[in-house]
Amino acid sequence: EYLQYFLRFSRMLSYEEIEMLKEDETAIKERPPTTVQFKEQIDVYDALYKTIHSFDSERIISGWLRIDVRPLRQAVLNIICKWGSMFKQHLFEHVISSLSELDSFVAEAIAALQVELSEDDYEGLLSVMGYLVKIRDRQTATDGMFQPIKEIMELLKEYGVEFSEEIYIQLQELPDKWNQCKKVAIATKQAVGPLQTLQIAAIKRRIGLFDVRQAMHRDAFKKLPFFHWGCQNVYALFDHQHQELCNFEDELKKLAE
CATH class of the missing domain: 1.10.287 (Helix Hairpins)
Structure with missing residues (x-):
């Protein structure tokens, strides 16, 4: 739940704000978090992990009662690690799913736009026009997605999270594929005009x-x-x-x- 609120508003909401949202979903303006804000959240849990980990394993109370705090400390560390990993895992999956979705869309769109149409192929024309609209609608967001993804990958690398070689190759090739898709869309739009x-x-x-x-x-x-x-x-x-x-x-x- 915390992650869902963070993804929508870049922070956790107060009880009053949550109640407001239940009555009106538009009561609070959504502000998706930046990469910097993700880093701040991860760093909070990393710092807390180091602090708890530095605690002594045993405590002596009143000079005679010895308490072993290792089980409690480990349980708390596991919870902290889980919360920190939650943000890293979300970013990791976001990179993979974003690149995979775009790669599939580009291949699908180019194939659909290059189909030869006859004058009476009404359904075929509708399909082509549908892809032209999809490309137009997502152009601004897709044009600006590559740099943020690079920043996310660099951020995760700082925390020891690595991507496979295929992901790096995909990120390198996709901008050219996307540009090619836009060129095909322009040519197709002119061709289907008549x-x-x-x-x-x-x-x-x-x-x-x-x-x-x-x-x-x-x-x-x-x-x-x-x-x-x-x-x-x-x-x-x-x-x-x-x-x-x-x-x-x-x-x-x-x-x-």
Whole structure:
């Protein structure tokens, strides 16, 4: 719980602040911690560990009662070590997951953007446009992620935490891969421009046809026999009309997408 609050607000919250959050999640502005703030937290526990570790193993009370404090000291040291390691482990996993996610996304996006599209490949065009939007939305964050990751890796190295050679290679290669992904996105955006124009025109025609069919259905609906006394098979007619309206709604959702 402490780590979750630290990741959101760079500090532990007071009881009053926690109660405020329960009533309103936006009551306190989120401020994700910096690498420096992570270092400060780790150093607090490292310093506390050294202090507790320096305590004498035994205590003499009143000149005759000898108390062995080693079990208690070791238990406290284990707790301190666990808390300090919690921050290191989070940073370690953050580096690996961030690089792995970006590597997978870049490979997936480039492959999707390089698929050849035909004029009537509506689903294929939607897929390409989806990746173009994803690249655009994450560009600022991804452009600025590499230096902080380097700083985190250097920080963890100070505490004896090492990454595998594959991670260092991944960090070295990913900026170029990401730049290549952006170049492919720019080229693809230009290439699909004419296809977008064709699909927009086709969608407008489909919308026009949909409006005509909807108007015809409305006029026919007003003349259905279940509006009159003596109508037979009312529920069957209801079910049929319900299904037709559902079909119209499904088609409208597809057009909206």
